[in-house]
Amino acid sequence: MDQIHFAMTNTVTQKDAWKGEANCSVCSIRDTVLFAGLQEKDFEHIHKPIEQLPLRPGDILYRAGDKADRLFTIRSGLVKLVQYLPDGNQRIVRLLRSTDVTGMEALLGGEYQHDAVIMQSTEVCVLPIDVVQRLSRENTQLHQELMKRWQRALADADLWITQLSTGSARQRVARLLIKLVCDEDHRCQLFNREDMGAILGITTETASRTVADFKRKGLLRETKPNQYVADTDKLLEVAEDL
Amino acid sequence: MDQIHFAMTNTVTQKDAWKGEANCSVCSIRDTVLFAGLQEKDFEHIHKPIEQLPLRPGDILYRAGDKADRLFTIRSGLVKLVQYLPDGNQRIVRLLRSTDVTGMEALLGGEYQHDAVIMQSTEVCVLPIDVVQRLSRENTQLHQELMKRWQRALADADLWITQLSTGSARQRVARLLIKLVCDEDHRCQLFNREDMGAILGITTETASRTVADFKRKGLLRETKPNQYVADTDKLLEVAEDL
DNA sequence: CGCATTTTTGATATAGGTCAAGAGGCGTGG
DNA sequence: CCACGCCTCTTGACCTATATCAAAAATGCG
Numbered sequence: 001m002d003q004i005h006f007a008m009t010n011t012v013t014q015k016d017a018w019k020g021e022a023n024c025s026v027c028s029i030r031d032t033v034l035f036a037g038l039q040e041k042d043f044e045h046i047h048k049p050i051e052q053l054p055l056r057p058g059d060i061l062y063r064a065g066d067k068a069d070r071l072f073t074i075r076s077g078l079v080k081l082v083q084y085l086p087d088g089n090q091r092i093v094r095l096l097r098s099t100d101v102t103g104m105e106a107l108l109g110g111e112y113q114h115d116a117v118i119m120q121s122t123e124v125c126v127l128p129i130d131v132v133q134r135l136s137r138e139n140t141q142l143h144q145e146l147m148k149r150w151q152r153a154l155a156d157a158d159l160w161i162t163q164l165s166t167g168s169a170r171q172r173v174a175r176l177l178i179k180l181v182c183d184e185d186h187r188c189q190l191f192n193r194e195d196m197g198a199i200l201g202i203t204t205e206t207a208s209r210t211v212a213d214f215k216r217k218g219l220l221r222e223t224k225p226n227q228y229v230a231d232t233d234k235l236l237e238v239a240e241d242l
Numbered sequence: 243m244d245q246i247h248f249a250m251t252n253t254v255t256q257k258d259a260w261k262g263e264a265n266c267s268v269c270s271i272r273d274t275v276l277f278a279g280l281q282e283k284d285f286e287h288i289h290k291p292i293e294q295l296p297l298r299p300g301d302i303l304y305r306a307g308d309k310a311d312r313l314f315t316i317r318s319g320l321v322k323l324v325q326y327l328p329d330g331n332q333r334i335v336r337l338l339r340s341t342d343v344t345g346m347e348a349l350l351g352g353e354y355q356h357d358a359v360i361m362q363s364t365e366v367c368v369l370p371i372d373v374v375q376r377l378s379r380e381n382t383q384l385h386q387e388l389m390k391r392w393q394r395a396l397a398d399a400d401l402w403i404t405q406l407s408t409g410s411a412r413q414r415v416a417r418l419l420i421k422l423v424c425d426e427d428h429r430c431q432l433f434n435r436e437d438m439g440a441i442l443g444i445t446t447e448t449a450s451r452t453v454a455d456f457k458r459k460g461l462l463r464e465t466k467p468n469q470y471v472a473d474t475d476k477l478l479e480v481a482e483d484l
Numbered sequence: 485c486g487c488a489t490t491t492t493t494g495a496t497a498t499a500g501g502t503c504a505a506g507a508g509g510c511g512t513g514g
Numbered sequence: 515c516c517a518c519g520c521c522t523c524t525t526g527a528c529c530t531a532t533a534t535c536a537a538a539a540a541t542g543c544g
Contacts, residue, residue: 083404086482091404108386108393113400144350150392151350157399158355162325162333165407166443169500193523201408206500208523225509240328411532435491448532450491467541 024050024125034073034101034127034145051126061102061116061124068106069129074098077122080195081114092198094156095119101149107133119191165201167241172200173210174238177220177230186230187223266292266367274341276315276369276391279383293368303344303358303366310348311371316340319364322437323356334440336398337361343391349375361433407443409483414442415452416480419462419472428472429465 024035052075055061061072061079079096093114096102105112106129136143163175176199180188190196196207214220219234266277267285294317297303303314303321321338335356338344347354348371378385405417418441422430432438438449456462461476 083400085404085408089408091408093400093403105393107389110393113397147349147392150389150396151347151352154392154396154399155355157396157403158325158335161335161399161402161407162327165403166327166331166333203501204522205502205524209500209525212524445533446490447492447534451493451532454492 029075029099033099034071034149035142036145050128050131053124053126055118055122055124057118057120059118059122061118062112063115064112066112068103068108068110068112071101071103071106071127071129071132072116073125073127074100074102075123075125077118077124078120078191079122079124080117080119082117082198083114090198091201092195093160094153095199104146104150104153107146119195120189164199169200169202169206169210171239171241172202173207173214174219174235176200177214178232178235178239181230181232186232188228188230189226190228271317271341276313276343276387277384279381279387292370292373295366295368297360297364297366299360299362301360301364303360304354305357306354308354310345310350310352310354313343313345313348313369313371313374314358315367315369316342316344317365317367319360319366320362320433321364321366322359322361324359324440325356332440333443334437335402336395337441346388346392346395349388361437362431406441411442411444411448411452413481413483414444415449415456416461416477418442419456420474420477420481423472423474428474430470430472431468432470 027033027035055077062068062070064083074096076098079100079102080092081094081096081102082090082092084090096116102116103112109129132142132146136146163179164172166172167175173196176196177188177190180190190211193204193207193211196202196211197204200207211220214235215222217234219231219238221229221231223229266272269275269277272278297319304310304312306325316338318340321342321344322334323336323338323344324332324334326332338358344358345354351371374384374388378388405421406414408414409417415438418438419430419432422432432453435446435449435453438444438453439446442449453462456477457464459476461473461480463471463473465471
């Protein structure tokens with residue numbers, strides 16, 4: 001459908017939004033992050049600074065076909081990986097959130113495989129690929145961590161197929177909502193219906209109708225604009241079509 | 243639907259079908275295979291023998307939940323990776339063919355994520371994980387090759403989503419057929435309609451109807467039982483809905 | 485040859501696509 | 515602060531593709 005509005009949006013290359021050089025050794029999410037296993041001495045070897053960037057909805061982190069020379073850790077926010085069909089339609093193939101790593105294509109020196117588009121205000125760390133490669137050679141734990149990320153991405157992709165691309169529209173929407181519930185209060189934010197459709201392989205209208213229906217039936221309650229509370233139990237019933 | 247008929251089938255653990263110890267240094271497909279980059283001296287370090295197994299349709303290479311301690315290279319044949327939905331339905335999430343590697347979960351010491359089921363007579367090499375791990379530490383090229391395989395699996399998974407789980411049933415079947423065409427004569431073998439359905443997220447009946455229709459319309463010609471010639475151009479038209 | 489399994493085909497129901505219009509939000513500029 | 519225009523969401527009416535249920539035809543196997 002659209003895939004447009006690119007011309008206006010920033011890519012990360014323009015450093016005007018640069019937030020500053022990161023100090024990984026005091027990173028607040030360091031123990032869950034790619035660099036978790038690094039030692040003091042490892043940090044001494046990082047000469048190139050690691051940038052930390054704030055990004056806004058609609059910004060493009062990288063595009064399919066760009067030379068892959070950087071790896072990204074998502075500190076916070078939400079990013080979609082998008083691929084295009086021959087007919088121009090788009091399909092979202094993965095969502096990235098806090099502590100996720102993306103752009104691992106860079107480790108092999110190829111091109112990025114997706115457009116990475118910011119959906120909610122996001123902060124990323126930008127890791128130059130040569131830094132990661134050297135560290136990965138020297139530090140077994142980082143190396144292990146990289147493989148784990150790879151494995152995780154693959155498991156995510158499998159789930160995307162089995163959960164989000166299989167079954168009725170109702171089931172798919174329900175499963176997506178369950179995935180989105182973040183805190184223990186079952187709160188979640190949704191995104192626009194078009195993106196929901198591109199995630200689930202259904203039309204915008206069907207996404208809309210289904211969400212509206214869930215609201216009416218009380219599986220979803222909107223506390224304030226785009227702030228929902230989900231009835232996870234009922235959603236699960238729908239997801240498995242009981 | 244079924245996911246059954248397991249009780250009767252072999253898993254690879256029973257070595258009765260053992261074909262013999264492989265000699266990797268003279269492997270006929272060695273230059274396209276995981277061990278492509280190994281040197282003579284590397285082979286000297288492989289103490290544990292590398293098994294080479296012939297498998298028959300219906301055999302199970304490994305099952306979801308099994309401890310992942312071996313990595314497999316497909317020498318020839320066809321293997322499906324299957325996952326199950328909560329409601330018991332199955333979905334095929336990947337197909338493996340000659341030179342593909344599977345079971346990389348083993349590198350992280352977890353459990354296999356899928357059932358790996360033989361679809362057509364297959365030969366695999368079984369690589370004990372500790373062998374691979376040691377070699378990968380010593381040999382950069384093997385290590386690189388492993389990452390490439392990981393990347394490839396991920397790209398396959400993305401294609402599975404965009405090509406085989408998106409669009410009308412006709413389009414999906416057409417795209418699948420295009421994928422299956424192997425030689426330059428556009429020959430291909432199909433598999434049973436149920437598997438086609440589980441790959442495409444459609445019913446067995448729809449798969450059957452669509453294939454039958456393609457035959458009638460001449461997009462597909464059956465030369466002998468389960469030996470087809472595909473009209474790739476016409477299939478492409480259908481795939482992109484021109 | 486006869487049984488079991490898979491494929492094909494038919495009839496029917498329905499979920500979801502399509503096209504179109506209205507409703508609600510939100511930012512911009514007067 | 516309001517009015518206008520733009521955009522997204524929602525809803526409606528309609529129609530088609532695909533699921534579902536069932537039975538016949540074809541295929542393979544012992």
